[in-house]
Amino acid sequence: MITPPRILLVEDDENDVFFFKRAFESAGIPINLEVATDGRRALAILRGEAVYARRDIHPMPSLVLLDLKIPYMPGLEVLRQIRASKEMAKVIVIILTSSAMESDLKAAYELGANSYLVKPSLQEDRKELAKLIARYWLEKNQV
Amino acid sequence: MNQPPRFPGLEDLLTKAIDATALSIIETMREPLLVLGADMRVERANRSFYAAFNLSPENTLGRFLHEIADHTWDIEPLRRLLVDILPKNTSVDDFELEYRPREGKPRLLLLNARRIVRAGDDGKGWILLAIEDSTDRRNLDVLRENEKRYRTLADSLPQLVWTCLPDGALDYTNTRWTEYTGLPSEALLGNRWRDTMHPTDRKDTYERWIEALKGNVTYDLEYRLRRHDGKYRWFKVRAVPLRGKDGEIIKWFGTSTDIDEQMTAQHLVEESERWLQLIMHSVQDFAILTLDHEGMVSSWNSGAEAMFGYAEEEILGRPAALLFTPEDRDNGVPNREMETARREGASLDERWHQRKDGDRFFSSGTLRVIRDETGELRGFTKVVRDITDWKRQQQELQEARDSLEMMVEERTAQLQDTVQQLETFSYSVSHDLRGPLRAMLGFAEVLREDFGPELGATGGEYLGRIISAAHRLDRLINDILLYSRTARANLLLHPVDLEKVVADAIREEPSFQPPRAEVEVVHPLPHVIGHDASIMQCLVNLLSNAVKFVPPTRLPKIKISAEKTGDTVRLTVEDNGVGIAQDDTKRIFRLFERLHPSENFEGTGIGLTIVRKAVERMGGQVGVSSTEGEGSRFWIQLKAAP
Numbered sequence: 001m002i003t004p005p006r007i008l009l010v011e012d013d014e015n016d017v018f019f020f021k022r023a024f025e026s027a028g029i030p031i032n033l034e035v036a037t038d039g040r041r042a043l044a045i046l047r048g049e050a051v052y053a054r055r056d057i058h059p060m061p062s063l064v065l066l067d068l069k070i071p072y073m074p075g076l077e078v079l080r081q082i083r084a085s086k087e088m089a090k091v092i093v094i095i096l097t098s099s100a101m102e103s104d105l106k107a108a109y110e111l112g113a114n115s116y117l118v119k120p121s122l123q124e125d126r127k128e129l130a131k132l133i134a135r136y137w138l139e140k141n142q143v
Numbered sequence: 144m145n146q147p148p149r150f151p152g153l154e155d156l157l158t159k160a161i162d163a164t165a166l167s168i169i170e171t172m173r174e175p176l177l178v179l180g181a182d183m184r185v186e187r188a189n190r191s192f193y194a195a196f197n198l199s200p201e202n203t204l205g206r207f208l209h210e211i212a213d214h215t216w217d218i219e220p221l222r223r224l225l226v227d228i229l230p231k232n233t234s235v236d237d238f239e240l241e242y243r244p245r246e247g248k249p250r251l252l253l254l255n256a257r258r259i260v261r262a263g264d265d266g267k268g269w270i271l272l273a274i275e276d277s278t279d280r281r282n283l284d285v286l287r288e289n290e291k292r293y294r295t296l297a298d299s300l301p302q303l304v305w306t307c308l309p310d311g312a313l314d315y316t317n318t319r320w321t322e323y324t325g326l327p328s329e330a331l332l333g334n335r336w337r338d339t340m341h342p343t344d345r346k347d348t349y350e351r352w353i354e355a356l357k358g359n360v361t362y363d364l365e366y367r368l369r370r371h372d373g374k375y376r377w378f379k380v381r382a383v384p385l386r387g388k389d390g391e392i393i394k395w396f397g398t399s400t401d402i403d404e405q406m407t408a409q410h411l412v413e414e415s416e417r418w419l420q421l422i423m424h425s426v427q428d429f430a431i432l433t434l435d436h437e438g439m440v441s442s443w444n445s446g447a448e449a450m451f452g453y454a455e456e457e458i459l460g461r462p463a464a465l466l467f468t469p470e471d472r473d474n475g476v477p478n479r480e481m482e483t484a485r486r487e488g489a490s491l492d493e494r495w496h497q498r499k500d501g502d503r504f505f506s507s508g509t510l511r512v513i514r515d516e517t518g519e520l521r522g523f524t525k526v527v528r529d530i531t532d533w534k535r536q537q538q539e540l541q542e543a544r545d546s547l548e549m550m551v552e553e554r555t556a557q558l559q560d561t562v563q564q565l566e567t568f569s570y571s572v573s574h575d576l577r578g579p580l581r582a583m584l585g586f587a588e589v590l591r592e593d594f595g596p597e598l599g600a601t602g603g604e605y606l607g608r609i610i611s612a613a614h615r616l617d618r619l620i621n622d623i624l625l626y627s628r629t630a631r632a633n634l635l636l637h638p639v640d641l642e643k644v645v646a647d648a649i650r651e652e653p654s655f656q657p658p659r660a661e662v663e664v665v666h667p668l669p670h671v672i673g674h675d676a677s678i679m680q681c682l683v684n685l686l687s688n689a690v691k692f693v694p695p696t697r698l699p700k701i702k703i704s705a706e707k708t709g710d711t712v713r714l715t716v717e718d719n720g721v722g723i724a725q726d727d728t729k730r731i732f733r734l735f736e737r738l739h740p741s742e743n744f745e746g747t748g749i750g751l752t753i754v755r756k757a758v759e760r761m762g763g764q765v766g767v768s769s770t771e772g773e774g775s776r777f778w779i780q781l782k783a784a785p
Contacts, residue, residue: 015582022589098577099624101569102632121581121617123588 004030005138008061010042010078011035011096012070016119020065023126029134034061039073042066043081046088061091063137066113068097068104076107083112092137175274178259181229181267183208183222195276196244213245221254228258228270239277253277303368303378303399305336309392311356325371341367341375355382356395365406368399376403430527433513434463436520438481450529452499463525468497484510484523496527505531562631569627576620584613622749625680629756634674636761638784641668641714644675645703648682652690655701660690665704670784671712677757678781682716684750685777689718692775707783715778722771732765754779 011017017035024031036042045052045061052058064082068075075095082088095108095116108116114137120126169176175192177185185203193199196212208225209217224235235256243249253275260268297304297317304317312333321328324339331339340348344366355362362382367375382397423431423444430447432440440463443455451458451466458465464477471477471494483490489511495503508527515521587609595603649655649662656662671678690699702717723731732755758765758779769775 013578015585019585102628119581121584123585
C-alpha cells in the first residue's frame with residue numbers, strides 16, 4: 001500500500017482548511033494532511049519538537065502549503081527558518097495566499113519558495129489546483 | 144697843370160701824348176683813374192686814386208701795377224684782362240672786383256679800362272683804368288634785396304607776420320594778414336587791425352598787450368581774430384622787440400599763428416578728461432581706483448571713498464594692499480592679484496575687503512592692467528563692488544533652498560509612508576475581504592453540491608445568484624488590486640516582440656480561441672519598447688472585451704494588426720462587437736465606467752482603465768474608434784524598438 005503524501009497546511013482560516021481538504025477529496029487525491037494554525041506550530045511540526053517529536057505519529061512533511069498572514073510568526077519568517085535549517089532545507093514550500101502583493105511575491109522567491117499561488121475563489125479552480133499540486137509537486141517534481 | 148712835374152721824362156711824354164685838357168680832366172675826375180703803360184707800369188694816377196687807396200705818387204708812379212700798395216693790386220684776373228687791351232684793342236667794362244687791402248674792409252670795385260692812343264706816339268698806346276668804388280652802392284642794393292627777400296619770406300609763411308611801432312601801431316602786414324581778414328593792408332595798419340579781434344578777448348588782451356608793448360612781460364598772447372568769412376579763430380601771437388643803442392624799443396617784429404585746431408583739440412581733451420572725472424566721481428556703487436605699476440594708489444573716486452572709508456588725500460600714494468584684510472596681506476594676496484593681472488591682463492575675484500574703520504565687506508572686483516601703445520605696463524585699474532547684501536541674500540536663498548529641500552524630503556517620506564499605508568491597506572482589502580468572500584462563495588457552492596436537490600428550483604436559483612454576486616465581487620477586488628499595482632509598479636521598459644505577446648495573450652483564455660472566437664493576426668508584428676507583462680495584460684483585457692461585447696448570435700471575430708509610423712507602433716484590436724457610441728469613447732477608459740448593464744455583459748468596469756494606465760506607464764497612448772452595432776477598433780500606441 002502506498003503511503004499518501006504528507007502535507008503540512010499552514011493556515012489559520014478554518015474555512016480555507018475545509019475547502020482545501022474538500023478540493024483534494026473531490027479530486028480523489030488521498031493525502032496525509034497536518035494543519036498548523038500558526039507559524040510557530042508549523043516550525044515545531046517541521047522540526048519534530050515537543051508533542052511532534054514522535055515521527056511515527058507526526059512524520060516529516062514532504063510539502064508545505066504556507067499562508068503568509070498567520071498568527072505569531074509571519075509566513076515569510078517561517079519560510080526563512082525552513083530554508084536556514086539543514087534538516088528542512090529540501091522540503092517543498094508553496095506559498096498559498098490571498099493576494100499576490102508584489103513585495104511578498106519577490107520576498108518569497110528570494111527566501112526560496114518553490115511556488116507562489118493565490119487562493120482560488122471557486123471550488124472548480126481549487127479542485128484543479130489540488131490536481132496540479134499532486135501531479136506536479138508530488139509526482140513529477142524530482143527533489 | 145698844378146701837378147708838379149716829378150719825372151721830367153714823363154712830363155715830356157705827357158706833353159707829347161696828352162694835351163693839357165686831357166690831364167686836367169683826369170685830375171678832376173672824382174673816380175680814381177690810372178694810366179698804365181704797355182708794360183703795366185703806372186704812368187699816371189689822379190688824386191682821387193691816391194686818396195681812395197691811401198697812396199702817394201712816390202710809391203705809385205713808375206711801378207708795376209701788381210707791386211703797388213704792397214702787392215694788393217696783384218690780382219690775376221685783372222692782369223689777364225689788362226694784358227689783352229693793348230695788343231688786341233679790347234676793353235674792360237664794369238668788371239666787378241673785390242679788392243682786399245692790407246688793412247680795412249674789402250671793397251667792391253667796378254673797373255673800366257680802355258686803350259688810349261695819341262697821334263705821333265709809337266702806336267702802342269696806354270691803358271686808362273677807371274676805378275669805381277661801388278661798396279656803398281652795393282650795400283644799399285643788398286639792403287633792398289634783403290628787404291624784398293624778407294617780405295617774400297614773410298609772405299610765404301603760414302603765419303600772419305607784422306611789424307609795429309613801439310606804441311603798437313601796425314606798420315607792416317604780410318599778405319597772409321590781408322588774405323585771412325579779407326581786408327586791404329590799409330584797413331589793418333595803425334590800430335585799425337584791432338577791429339578784427341574777438342570782442343570778448345579785447346579787454347583782457349588789451350591790458351596784457353599794453354604790458355607786453357612796454358617790454359615788461361613776454362609778448363605771448365592768445366586771442367581770436369576774425370576771418371574773412373566772419374569766423375573767429377584762435378591765434379598765438381608772439382613778438383620780439385628791436386632795441387636801439389640805449390635799449391629802447393624801436394620796433395616789434397611779430398607773428399600770429401593759427402592755433403584754432405590745437406585749441407579745439409585741446410579743448411576736447413580737457414572736456415573729455417573733465418567728463419571722465421565727472422563720471423568716475425559720480426559712480427557711487429563702484430569703487431574705481433588706479434594703481435601705479437608698484438601697486439600704489441594713484442587715483443580714487445568718491446565711490447571708493449564711500450566704500451573703503453579713506454579720503455582721496457589719505458590713500459593716494461599708499462599701497463592698495465591696505466584695502467585687503469590682514470590675513471590676505473599676510474598670505475600675499477595683493478601681490479598675487481597683480482601678478483595674475485600682469486600675466487593674464489585681468490584678475491577677477493570675490494573676497495572680503497577691509498574698510499579704514501576695520502569693518503569688512505564682501506566684494507566682487509576686477510584688477511586690470513593698463514598698458515600704453517608700446518605694451519609697457521603703466522599701472523592697474525581696480526573696480527570693486529560691495530556685494531555683501533547680495534551674498535547675504537544668496538545665503539538666505541541657499542538656506543531657503545536647503546530648508547525647502549528638507550521639506551520636500553520630509554514630504555516625500557510622508558508620501559512614501561502614505562503609499563506604504565495604501566499598499567498595506569490594499570493588501571488588507573485583498574486578504575481580509577477576500578477571505579470571508581471566499582468562504583461565502585465556497586460554502587454556497589458546497590451547499591449547492593451537497594444539498595442542491597433539497598433546495599428545489601427556487602432555492603437553487605437564489606443560491607446561484609449568491610454565487611454569481613460573490614464571484615463578481617471577488618473579481619472586482621482582484622481588478623482593483625491589479626489596477627493599483629499597474630499604477631504603482633516600476634516598469635522596466637525593454638524591447639518586446641509583439642508576435643510573441645499576442646500569441647501568448649490568445650493562448651491565455653479559451654474564449655479567445657476557436658470555436659468560441661476567431662482571431663486573425665496580420666503578420667508580421669514589430670518589436671516595441673514596453674513591458675511585456677503589461678502589454679500582455681492590455682491585450683488580454685482588450686481581447687476579453689472584444690469577445691464579451693458581441694451580440695449573443697454573433698461569433699466574435701477579431702483582427703490584430705500593427706502599423707509602424709516613424710518611431711511609433713500602433714497595435715490595433717478590431718472586433719465585430721456592439722460598438723461604442725461616439726459620445727462614450729472617452730468615458731470608457733475611466734475607472735468603474737460601464738456602458739452596459741451588468742445583466743447583459745459581465746464586467747467590473749476596470750479593464751480599460753487598467754489598459755490606459757499600463758500604456759501610459761509605458762509612455763504610450765490608447766484610443767478607440769467605433770461604429771455602433773458594427774464593431775470597435777481599440778489601439779495602443781507605443782514606441783518602436785530600434
